[in-house]
Amino acid sequence: MDLEKAQNRIIDFIRNETGKAGVNGAVVGISGGIDSALTATLAVKALGKDRVLGIYLPESSLTPAVDSEDANILADWLGIEYRTIDISGIVSAFMDAVPESKSADRLTRGNLKARTRMSLLYFHANQLNRMVIGTGNKTELLLGYYTKYGDGGVDLEPIGGLYKTEVWELSRRLGIPEPLITKKPSAGLWAGQTDEAELGISYVKVDEVLKMLEKGAEHEKILNAAGISAEQLSSVTGRIERNKHKRKVPPVPELY
Numbered sequence: 001m002d003l004e005k006a007q008n009r010i011i012d013f014i015r016n017e018t019g020k021a022g023v024n025g026a027v028v029g030i031s032g033g034i035d036s037a038l039t040a041t042l043a044v045k046a047l048g049k050d051r052v053l054g055i056y057l058p059e060s061s062l063t064p065a066v067d068s069e070d071a072n073i074l075a076d077w078l079g080i081e082y083r084t085i086d087i088s089g090i091v092s093a094f095m096d097a098v099p100e101s102k103s104a105d106r107l108t109r110g111n112l113k114a115r116t117r118m119s120l121l122y123f124h125a126n127q128l129n130r131m132v133i134g135t136g137n138k139t140e141l142l143l144g145y146y147t148k149y150g151d152g153g154v155d156l157e158p159i160g161g162l163y164k165t166e167v168w169e170l171s172r173r174l175g176i177p178e179p180l181i182t183k184k185p186s187a188g189l190w191a192g193q194t195d196e197a198e199l200g201i202s203y204v205k206v207d208e209v210l211k212m213l214e215k216g217a218e219h220e221k222i223l224n225a226a227g228i229s230a231e232q233l234s235s236v237t238g239r240i241e242r243n244k245h246k247r248k249v250p251p252v253p254e255l256y
Helices: 003-021 036-049 065-078 087-095 099-103 104-127 138-142 163-174 178-182 195-199 204-216 219-226 230-241
Strands: 024-029 052-056 081-084 132-135
Touching: 003 036, 003 132, 003 163, 024 036, 024 065, 024 104, 036 052, 036 065, 036 163, 036 178, 036 230, 052 065, 052 104, 052 138, 065 081, 087 099, 087 104, 104 132, 138 163, 138 204, 138 230, 163 178, 195 204, 195 230, 204 219, 204 230, 219 230
Parallel strands: 024 052, 024 132, 052 081
Antiparallel strands: none
């Protein structure tokens, strides 16, 4: 990929889409990770730092201190307005109001946290007449590796055309602080969670697989070229198939 061309197209995309919508700027959820760092950086280049609000949404009992440090580093580096809202009380109030919550598994609880964050981002976007800018990359979108109406509930996905490995490359090109680039990717939905451990395959390998799948390569060729197991390939293709519903608008029956 021509990263300079991609960068310029994304900047134009953000500027054009917010302009067409007639909004005053952007709201970006800042996590301390590289996807949100790159998204916020490109939004600043498109709109200017005064029109980008970064919101950090930790859960005090779970979110690592390093995420707070990295989120602060990014906000200071960009010079954007930055707010921190602890979601712990909101999540606890929800769980207290639902008796069945005591038996909820960690995925159900994790999705609740992602949807709580989405609601807070939209509250600020509505209040300020801005758009919520998503931070999902192409790898995540193809795999459906995000929460429906959580981190997938956004107005724009500017880096949705970049594979995770390309996110790292473009971030280095733009000079984003190195600690954000090298830290292990995590959605932070439960203790010890990392993306690659949950996926069962590294982002380098999964991007290689996805690119070959897009070109229509046979599974045997993918296995040989990528050097992965049949179980890993099956996991990737299974995620793509299971999560098709996330990439489509809700279906409506034909009545006429």
